[in-house]
Amino acid sequence: MSAVQTHWLDPEQQADWRAYLVGSTLLMDTLDRELRQAHGISLGEYEILVRLSEMPGRTLRMAEIAASMRHSRSRVTHTVTRMEKAGLIRRETSPDDKRGVDATMTDQGWSLLTAAAHTHVTGVRAHFxxxxERADFTAMGRVMNAVSDQLVAENPTFDDIRDH
Amino acid sequence: MSAVQTHWLDPEQQADWRAYLVGSTLLMDTLDRELRQAHGISLGEYEILVRLSEMPGRTLRMAEIAASMRHSRSRVTHTVTRMEKAGLIRRETSPDDKRGVDATMTDQGWSLLTAAAHTHVTGVRAHFxxxxERADFTAMGRVMNAVSDQLVAENPTFDDIRDH
DNA sequence: TCCTGTTAGTTGAATGCTCAACTTCAATAG
DNA sequence: CTATTGAAGTTGAGCATTCAACTAACAGGA
Structure with missing residues (x-):
């Protein structure tokens, strides 16, 4: 039997980790609330609009949305269903693969994004x-990229553990 | 009328911001799932146990739990209610202030924490x-502390905008 | 003492997310 | 060409979180 020793965090690492947890809670809550109050959409919905806006034809497959945000496919389905009801997105079966569904941003979605982008970017600047320091922010980006890379490498799609 | 110009993020900032969003999603989901599967508690519940374990008497007022985690009081009430049902926490009216409620970790809570801590710390190390680099991690801690400080300074308790 | 404002905490409805089951279609192995 | 396996997406139940309304208790002044 192998000894199951825990390699604890030292006090500094512990403090940094806790700062991350608390700061993230605060930051996400604030950005989400700002978008909801000013434009009636959540941060997650906003991020979907951003991704659609970057595509030619403002269209993306459901699975691609899920992959790029690392959200479960189920979550994306629920969110897009709501956004479709709100008139921000249109959904239609993909012509080349009848299993697939293309989500397309409507004009209404586009104009909402245009308005919301100001609120969002202003918030991200002000609160983050x-x-x-530029260098610190870059360092944080480096860390978070490493996190994604590692978790994605370990688990190509995540569907097997998160969805079914 | 003042011009409402948006000070956009440059591409590098945008990339770092997106890395943060995606990495955080992945990291939180993973740590939460690992704790749930191994010990049947969420990351939020785990964090409450940690905070209680650090106090003499393993006791903390509800409001203090909420403040230290930057969660809404309502959220803490719901979470602690669940944990009490599960036998991890005991709740009783504070002797000195009859409005207050003291949450105390039970022995069962303590032994669960003992077991879960290994899972958690191992995950935090492996995925984060x-x-x-040590320096990058420290930089990230610095950034997140700045986030907390700024948001807390702007908004001493958050109860006025989040609860109530 | 009583009135007002504030603080602590809870409640329940509405909303959003997760999880597992399911349908439909595609790919490919035989 | 068909049988199996895998991929894309949806569904609904259950659970967690938010939001607004509420009760109870303290604090401080008139």
Whole structure:
């Protein structure tokens, strides 16, 4: 039997980890609330609009949305269903693969995005980007990229553990 | 009328911000899932146990739990209610202030924490701490502390905008 | 003492997310 | 060409979180 020793965090690492947890809670809550109050959409919905806006034809497959946000396919289905009801997105079966579904941003979605982008970017600056040294912010980006890379490498799609 | 110009993020900032969003989603989901599967508690519940374990008497007022985690009081009430049902926490009216409620970790809570801590710390290392240069991790801690400080300064308790 | 405002905490409805089961279609192995 | 396996997406139940309304208790002044 192998000894199951825990390699604890030292006090500094512990403090940084806790700062991350608390800061993230606060930051996400704030950005989400700002978008909801000003434009009636959540941060997650906003991020979907951003991704659609970057595509030619403002269209993306459901699975691609899920993959790029690392959300479960189920979650994306629920969110897009709501957004479709709100008139921000149109959905239609993909012509080349009848299993697939293309989500397309409507004009209404586009104009909402245009308005919401100001609120969002201003918030991200005020509560995050402009608070830090450029180098520190870059370092954080490096860390978070490493996190994604590692977790994605370990688990190509995540569907097997998160969806079914 | 003042011009409402948006100060957009440059491509690098945008990439770092997106890395943060995606990485956080992945990291939180993973740590939460690992704790749930191994011990049947969420990351939020785990964090409450940690905070209680650090107090003499393993006791903390509800409001203090909420403040230290930056969760809404309502959320803490719901979570603690569940944990009490599960036998991890005991709740009783505070002797000095009859409005207050003291949450105390039970022995069962303590032994669960003992077991879960290994899972948690191992996960935090594997998916986060050990992936980054020490200096980068410290930088990230600095950024997240700045985030907390700024948002807390702007909004001493958050109860006025989040609860109530 | 009583009135007002504030703080602590709870409640329940509405909303959003997760999880597992399911349908439909595609790919490919025989 | 068909039988199996895998992929894309949806569904609904259950659970967690938010939001607004509420009760109870303290605090401080008139």
């Amino acid at each position: 980007v402009d608070l830090a | 701490v050990d992936l980054a």
